[in-house]
Amino acid sequence: MATANQVRASHILIKHEGSRRKASWKDPEGLVIRNTTRDSAVSQLQLFRNDIISGKAKFEDIASRFSDCSSAKRGGDLGPFGRGQMQKPFEDATFALKIGEISDIVDTDSGVHIIMRTG
Secondary structure (H helix, E strand, O other): OOOOOEEEEEEEEEOOOOOOOOOEOOEOOOHHHHOOOHHHHHHHHHHHHHHHHHOOOOHHHHHHHHOOOHHHHHOOEEEEEEOOOOOHHHHHHHHHOOOOOEOOOEEEOOEEEEEEEOO
16 A cells, blocks of 8 residues: 555556667567657557557556556556655656546656556
């Protein structure tokens, strides 16, 4: 459970050619990631975000199918974390959200994300 100094969140990560690690569980050779521009990754996330917010899709389902993070196996769930455990832009965005809220696009060295605070 999240505490006053912690949050709990799920996310969807799309890696792109500028990501620090150009491989993922679904693209171990990085063939797709190396050919994905940041703009293309952002466009894909915007579509996912719109579908989730409009109720056409569930966050967990999109994360399970499309996220480049290994948390996809848990519907994007990262579990609870405190300050200093995640990259700063990710951490700041997550702590700024209310429970149940979904972020706009967040850029980190890992790629681009949308984050849903769950606790």
